[in-house]
Amino acid sequence: MALLDRIFAGADAVYGLTVGAIDDAIAKYGEEKAIAFPDTAYSLPIYYGVTGTKVKTLGELKKATETLKALNTREPQLHDGLMSGVATALGAEFLEVLKYIDNPTPYEEPCSGHLPDAIIRDMGVPLVTGDIPGVAVVVGTAPTADEAAALIKSYQEQGLLVTLVGGCIDQAIEKGVKLGYGLKVVPLGKDITAVAHVVSVAVRAALIFGNIEPGNANGLMEYTKERVPAFVNAFGPVDDVTLTAGAGAIALGFPVITNDSNNIDAIPQTLIVQPEVDKFNATSLEARDIKIKITKIDIPVSYASAFEGEIIRKA
Amino acid sequence: MEEFKLTTYEQLQEDTDRLLETAEKVGANTWQERVKNQTPHCKFGENGVCCRICTMGPCRITPKAPRGICGCDAHGIVGRNFLRFTAGGSATHSDHGREICHTLHIASPDGDYKVKDEAKLRRLAPVFDIDPEGKETYELAHEVALAALEEYGKPFGYQKMTKRATKERQETWLREGILPRAIDREVSTAMHMTHMGNSSLPEALIRQALRNGLSDGWGGSMMGTELSDVLFGTPKEIETEADLGVIKEDEVNICVHGHDPSLSEMIVEYAENPELLALAKEKGANGINIVGVCCTSNEVTMRHGIPMAGNFLSQENVVLTGAMEAIVVDVQCIFPALGPLSKCFHTKFITTSDICRMPDSEFIHMDPTKAGQIAYDIVKMAVENFANRNKDLVYIPQHKQKAYVGYSCEEIIHKLDGVTNSQVDPTGTYRPLAQVVTSGVIRGAVALVGCNNPKVRHDYAHVELMKKLIANDIILVLSGCSAQAAAKAGLLDKRAKELCGDGLKRVCELVDIPPALHMGSCVDISRMMLLVCDLANELGIDTPQLPVVGCAPEYMSEKAVSIGNYVVSTGIDTFLGVQPYVAGSSECTELLTNGIGDWVGATYYVESDIEKLGDMMIERIEEKRKALGI
Numbered sequence: 001m002a003l004l005d006r007i008f009a010g011a012d013a014v015y016g017l018t019v020g021a022i023d024d025a026i027a028k029y030g031e032e033k034a035i036a037f038p039d040t041a042y043s044l045p046i047y048y049g050v051t052g053t054k055v056k057t058l059g060e061l062k063k064a065t066e067t068l069k070a071l072n073t074r075e076p077q078l079h080d081g082l083m084s085g086v087a088t089a090l091g092a093e094f095l096e097v098l099k100y101i102d103n104p105t106p107y108e109e110p111c112s113g114h115l116p117d118a119i120i121r122d123m124g125v126p127l128v129t130g131d132i133p134g135v136a137v138v139v140g141t142a143p144t145a146d147e148a149a150a151l152i153k154s155y156q157e158q159g160l161l162v163t164l165v166g167g168c169i170d171q172a173i174e175k176g177v178k179l180g181y182g183l184k185v186v187p188l189g190k191d192i193t194a195v196a197h198v199v200s201v202a203v204r205a206a207l208i209f210g211n212i213e214p215g216n217a218n219g220l221m222e223y224t225k226e227r228v229p230a231f232v233n234a235f236g237p238v239d240d241v242t243l244t245a246g247a248g249a250i251a252l253g254f255p256v257i258t259n260d261s262n263n264i265d266a267i268p269q270t271l272i273v274q275p276e277v278d279k280f281n282a283t284s285l286e287a288r289d290i291k292i293k294i295t296k297i298d299i300p301v302s303y304a305s306a307f308e309g310e311i312i313r314k315a
Numbered sequence: 316m317e318e319f320k321l322t323t324y325e326q327l328q329e330d331t332d333r334l335l336e337t338a339e340k341v342g343a344n345t346w347q348e349r350v351k352n353q354t355p356h357c358k359f360g361e362n363g364v365c366c367r368i369c370t371m372g373p374c375r376i377t378p379k380a381p382r383g384i385c386g387c388d389a390h391g392i393v394g395r396n397f398l399r400f401t402a403g404g405s406a407t408h409s410d411h412g413r414e415i416c417h418t419l420h421i422a423s424p425d426g427d428y429k430v431k432d433e434a435k436l437r438r439l440a441p442v443f444d445i446d447p448e449g450k451e452t453y454e455l456a457h458e459v460a461l462a463a464l465e466e467y468g469k470p471f472g473y474q475k476m477t478k479r480a481t482k483e484r485q486e487t488w489l490r491e492g493i494l495p496r497a498i499d500r501e502v503s504t505a506m507h508m509t510h511m512g513n514s515s516l517p518e519a520l521i522r523q524a525l526r527n528g529l530s531d532g533w534g535g536s537m538m539g540t541e542l543s544d545v546l547f548g549t550p551k552e553i554e555t556e557a558d559l560g561v562i563k564e565d566e567v568n569i570c571v572h573g574h575d576p577s578l579s580e581m582i583v584e585y586a587e588n589p590e591l592l593a594l595a596k597e598k599g600a601n602g603i604n605i606v607g608v609c610c611t612s613n614e615v616t617m618r619h620g621i622p623m624a625g626n627f628l629s630q631e632n633v634v635l636t637g638a639m640e641a642i643v644v645d646v647q648c649i650f651p652a653l654g655p656l657s658k659c660f661h662t663k664f665i666t667t668s669d670i671c672r673m674p675d676s677e678f679i680h681m682d683p684t685k686a687g688q689i690a691y692d693i694v695k696m697a698v699e700n701f702a703n704r705n706k707d708l709v710y711i712p713q714h715k716q717k718a719y720v721g722y723s724c725e726e727i728i729h730k731l732d733g734v735t736n737s738q739v740d741p742t743g744t745y746r747p748l749a750q751v752v753t754s755g756v757i758r759g760a761v762a763l764v765g766c767n768n769p770k771v772r773h774d775y776a777h778v779e780l781m782k783k784l785i786a787n788d789i790i791l792v793l794s795g796c797s798a799q800a801a802a803k804a805g806l807l808d809k810r811a812k813e814l815c816g817d818g819l820k821r822v823c824e825l826v827d828i829p830p831a832l833h834m835g836s837c838v839d840i841s842r843m844m845l846l847v848c849d850l851a852n853e854l855g856i857d858t859p860q861l862p863v864v865g866c867a868p869e870y871m872s873e874k875a876v877s878i879g880n881y882v883v884s885t886g887i888d889t890f891l892g893v894q895p896y897v898a899g900s901s902e903c904t905e906l907l908t909n910g911i912g913d914w915v916g917a918t919y920y921v922e923s924d925i926e927k928l929g930d931m932m933i934e935r936i937e938e939k940r941k942a943l944g945i
Binding site: 001004 | 758937940
């Protein structure tokens with residue numbers, strides 16, 4: 001199936017899920033029920049960034065799905081594919097915010113779910129100075145847990161912020177990779193929609209540090225493309241929903257690297273098929289043009305700014 | 316950075332109108348006036364049903380007289396005229412190629428002509444069944460040149476360059492009996508077939524038109540292009556400018572016009588000669604400025620970034636600026652009007668080829684063995700003419716646009732290498748292009764080529780189609796006067812990416828190219844044929860399956876018809892914006908717009924409504940994508 005058709009199919013699926021979930025929530029709580037992510041001044045940050053509108057209630061959320069519908073145009077052009085990707089990111093954010101109704105902590109350790117503004121402000125300076133040279137968004141389940149752990153550690157050693165979505169979280173835990181914001185390895189959540197929480201980070205970075213006016217969608221995408229050195233590693237099999245989420249990443253200027261060569265049409269420097277997971281790191285850094293500033297020192301333990309927040313406990 | 320804006324037709328029209336005022340003042344005759352005098356055109360000729368190939372005629376077909384004196388009907392007459400048109404175009408390109416072969420044959424390490432791209436020479440040698448191993452450069456060059464010249468009149472076998480097409484194309488051409496034999500033979504066969512009392516069967520005449528076209532595209536033109544690269548260097552990306560604003564008021568202006576790069580290359584070289592520059596200073600000029608018109612311009616802009624003053628219908632404007640010390644021409648598409656026109660100014664109109672002799676010109680025979688001296692003499696003549704410029708008549712329109720040119724196949728691959736990921740992709744291939752096509756980031760490609768024609772508002776069809784196609788994520792490859800129309804409008808500026816759909820814009824940004832790639836002169840359409848065949852190979856399909864079409868929206872010359880025939884035969888649907896002279900025969904029209912599809916997998920589409928023509932191309936490209944499942 002043509003790549004754009006797959007993206008459109010994924011976007012349609014997410015749109016359907018989103019509308020259905022909101023309708024269910026309205027049936028349960030009513031239209032006036034307040035919705036919000038904790039610890040943010042940016043409402044639903046992705047939606048706020050893209051449209052300039054804050055959403056406070058379920059009724060408003062329902063109305064906001066019209067934006068999704070409007071973005072889901074179906075002309076066979078990249079523009080339409082990317083906009084469907086943006087619509088999917090919004091849909092994911094909507095689905096995620098529903099989890100927070102009457103529940104300030106829907107995510108349990110080690111998963112973070114939504115990240116508070118404070119973390120973004122904290123991360124802003126090292127991102128600008130290059131002390132955090134990039135943000136890796138690792139999605140899905142690696143062929144083996146060893147490969148997942150090795151990939152995460154490789155980024156960690158280079159000082160990148162690593163966010164995890166899906167099966168790779170359990171794989172990391174299985175292999176004893178230490179997780180947590182202090183270690184710059186942040187498991188977001190196990191549903192694909194949890195990817196919205198890292199998109200939210202990029203969007204808030206543009207609003208906070210880039211002074212992008214909320215609602216200036218083009219300026220936002222320009223900023224993230226130029227200034228937020230993120231990329232996505234998506235483990236196969238990549239289904240249509242993951243693919244359309246990938247289109248959202250591409251809209252923000254983030255390349256997607258996958259080991260799934262089945263029915264995926266590669267796009268140079270944008271959607272790259274790399275069958276070998278142990279080459280994801282090199283492929284990704286090259287694709288996002290990330291140059292690592294750190295000199296590798298040959299010592300028997302890992303060495304990177306990511307370990308600065310590590311707490312050493314007594315045995 | 317100043318704001319990017321396309322030059323509008325209104326601006327171009329204003330410039331032209333102002334120059335036509337000068338024409339009126341000096342009593343010069345221009346094409347605008349001559350078009351009026353010739354309108355309306357003869358309907359019999361327009362429909363292709365007038366036959367003058369024997370002295371029993373001229374015969375013309377009407378409902379009352381459905382057959383000529385010999386008994387030939389409208390289908391036979393139209394078919395013959397179409398074939399002769401093709402033969403004229405094929406002969407023209409092929410003779411151009413032949414001159415280049417001869418030039419390569421006299422190349423020497425200390426002569427005027429040298430081998431500038433030895434690697435390309437060595438790559439080409441095996442195409443001519445020559446093993447380059449261990450051969451000295453010039454020994455090999457002469458051997459290749461001789462082998463190339465033999466392609467023109469060899470008694471047996473087919474064109475060797477055709478082996479570079481896809482396997483399926485070669486099989487198709489052989490099966491359909493259109494695999495071209497010796498180049499000159501195909502022209503002769505065409506002339507023979509169309510003689511009184513020979514072929515009058517449309518199918519046979521059009522089949523030969525395709526074969527004759529192929530002997531041009533995969534014979535004469537291709538050798539012209541490839542061996543020009545060997546001699547003068549394979550084009551690489553280079554920045555230049557276009558439109559009349561490139562003419563300089565304070566310098567000696569020399570316009571090169573025509574097609575064969577052998578002379579213009581030398582002129583470009585001697586424009587930098589210190590002795591001549593000193594002479595220019597002495598005469599009160601601040602330098603020597605070479606500009607170009609038509610395909611000679613394309614040749615020197617592709618290799619040296621020489622600015623393009625204009626295309627076919629701008630040639631008189633160049634002289635009308637009053638600031639042209641010399642207009643030096645070689646062959647093809649040169650208005651004989653330039654002779655009388657230049658007499659109204661101080662401009663020297665210099666003809667140089669035995670093929671192209673004109674009244675009211677100074678003829679300097681271009682002997683390639685004395686090319687350097689001849690170029691020196693011509694430049695000197697222009698410099699000395701600077702003092703004769705009548706300042707009262709000088710008006711140089713100030714419009715010009717930045718342009719990036721030089722996109723040979725080699726350069727396109729080089730640019731594509733820039734977007735490969737060293738962990739995944741090979742370099743030196745069209746794979747990234749194949750990927751953006753397959754993924755739908757760009758929907759397809761259109762090769763926009765061809766001339767200007769007063770039947771269409773100057774450059775309007777070219778530029779309007781280009782704007783529409785790039786907005787729909789369709790990348791353009793251009794040559795000839797189409798490329799110059801784009802350059803003048805500003806579409807060869809990399810900032811033109813802003814006019815593209817998101818997909819093409821992204822490709823332009825990543826690869827760092829303009830949305831329309833200038834691939835060279837009209838013989839360089841052979842580059843496009845190699846590109847489509849190599850791209851088809853990369854995708855593992857044959858050329859008719861590619862979401863690629865060709866288009867000549869303002870075509871005029873016989874060469875364009877020959878080009879159309881080889882492009883269609885190479886499996887690329889070809890869209891024409893000007894009616895060919897075939898309307899008088901339903902059978903020939905049916906064959907060209909449908910029937911030949913069964914032979915070669917592609918046909919002609921004719922539509923003079925430019926808006927519709929663009930829609931048809933987009934629709935065809937989407938159909939091809941659908942068929943491929945991409």
